[in-house]
Amino acid sequence: METTGFERHDHGACIRDGVSAVDARCRELGLQFTPVRRRVLELLLEGHRALGAYDILDRLREEGLGSQPPVAYRALDFLVKHGFAHKIERLNAFVACACPGESHMPAFLICRQCDKVAEAEADMRDGRLGESAAAVGFRIERAVVEAEGLCPSCQGAAA
Amino acid sequence: METTGFERHDHGACIRDGVSAVDARCRELGLQFTPVRRRVLELLLEGHRALGAYDILDRLREEGLGSQPPVAYRALDFLVKHGFAHKIERLNAFVACACPGESHMPAFLICRQCDKVAEAEADMRDGRLGESAAAVGFRIERAVVEAEGLCPSCQGAAA
């Protein structure tokens, strides 16, 4: 999987493809892709941005799909648990996975200006951190990697 | 700086040195290393473990050093802002910096069993993430890198 999210792309297709990929995957795995779950995924796909659980909840409320925190959190838990979305710890917020289906150790590039989030691949078991860990005998199982900075277009705007 | 925290070491010295390093650094920079701030740093140094703000606050309360959340948060903000401690986003908790004074891009190895935290160095601008970021023109300014897994002694215990 390559970094994406900062590049121009057909975003309508991006949403449709994201939803239908997850739909297919749920069928495969016998998971229930219910209306709330589908809608939450759509909301996350809308902007390549991280959304807080309460942002999601507000939208659901407007649409009559649920009004209490557990509704949003349950849908998000489902999506995260099955790898269809990720939590950005730094922001206490969530993004749709850019490549649902493949299991991976995601890394994120977060623009501090426009809040867009791109997903990259960076298995931490390779590289310097992996070496340091191996050196002390630490076994890495999962990793939170969240890089913050300026995306290309915000660098342009700043100049 | 090397990973530390999982290896045996003279921990009394570890605390003393940590505190006096910060003390010296504050003198250099003209910062006020007040009793609350000092005590919070000592608490963080106590276990090479991440402590939540309210854990800290409980200890402060017992000791009559303050009883409301802002007291703990302000001390933690001070320590984090000046690089004497770090926040572990994954845990909403804080650890003392293993090498106060040097500015760095820290990475953490977090044992999911015993909750110990070791600090490693892993500048994300190198390596695969750096390449991915460069490829899309993203400029990394800071990074949260938190690897979770099993420390050497917990691997031993599990077997």
Place this chain on the structure above:
DNA sequence: TCGTGAATTGTGATAATATAACAGAGGGCG
């Protein structure tokens, strides 16, 4: 030494994020 402004602390209130607990709805299947 004393006055002055800035930094720090005390305190009550509240915001933002997240979970617990349990009752109800719905569907597949004997």
Place this chain on the structure above:
DNA sequence: CGCCCTCTGTTATATTATCACAATTCACGA
């Protein structure tokens, strides 16, 4: 139908973090 299982609705509560403002302490120069 009756049972089991998953998902949903709802109330309440836990956990993490910040705001606002008054009181105090500190650094620093007059």
